[in-house]
Amino acid sequence: ETPVTHNHEETLVLVKPDGVERGLTGQILARIEAKGYVITELRMLTPTREMLVKHYEEHEGKPFFEPLVEFMGSGPVVAARVTGNRVIEGFRSLAGATEPTTAAPGTIRGDLGRDWGEQVQKNLVHGSDSTLSAERELGIWFG
Numbered sequence: 001e002t003p004v005t006h007n008h009e010e011t012l013v014l015v016k017p018d019g020v021e022r023g024l025t026g027q028i029l030a031r032i033e034a035k036g037y038v039i040t041e042l043r044m045l046t047p048t049r050e051m052l053v054k055h056y057e058e059h060e061g062k063p064f065f066e067p068l069v070e071f072m073g074s075g076p077v078v079a080a081r082v083t084g085n086r087v088i089e090g091f092r093s094l095a096g097a098t099e100p101t102t103a104a105p106g107t108i109r110g111d112l113g114r115d116w117g118e119q120v121q122k123n124l125v126h127g128s129d130s131t132l133s134a135e136r137e138l139g140i141w142f143g
């Protein structure tokens with residue numbers, strides 16, 4: 001296969017604690033690689049509250065902020081630096097809609113996500129939503 005070498009972009013992908021706990025890390029990373037994106041850095045860690053508050057600063061003050069930060073710090077997370085042509089938009093399309101219950105089949109959340117009732121935060125993955133947030137978030141997770 002010819003690797004894509006032009007118009008590269010970077011994004012931060014997180015496999016959230018529910019994805020790691022359910023043993024879905026390999027399947028999720030395989031979907032990213034199958035698409036042709038390249039993983040250039042990878043680490044597993046249980047994030048500190050400080051990292052999570054920074055990561056989710058845009059959501060501070062919202063009712064789901066505290067439960068989200070608590071959930072994200074509840075166990076190991078896999079963080080990946082992923083590169084590819086328009087990968088920010090591409091990965092979010094691969095991930096699917098925020099709520100696993102209604103995410104389209106064919107997407108990570110639609111195929112592998114499950115109904116947890118009200119617990120919308122358990123949706124397997126995170127992907128940066130703009131070049132600005134990708135740069136900011138990659139700094140938090142990879143320094």
Ligand code: RTP
Pocket residue numbers: 064068097098119120121122123125126127128129
């Ligand atoms: P992400 O940032 O994780 O890629 O997901 P997203 O853009 O689809 O969702 P966003 O609106 O940025 O929300 C971040 C995460 O917060 C949790 N959430 N809970 N109403 C709720 O309880 C609620 N809304 C959002 C989800 O884990 C979501 O991924």
Ligand code: MG
Pocket residue numbers: 127129
């Ligand atoms: Mg988001």
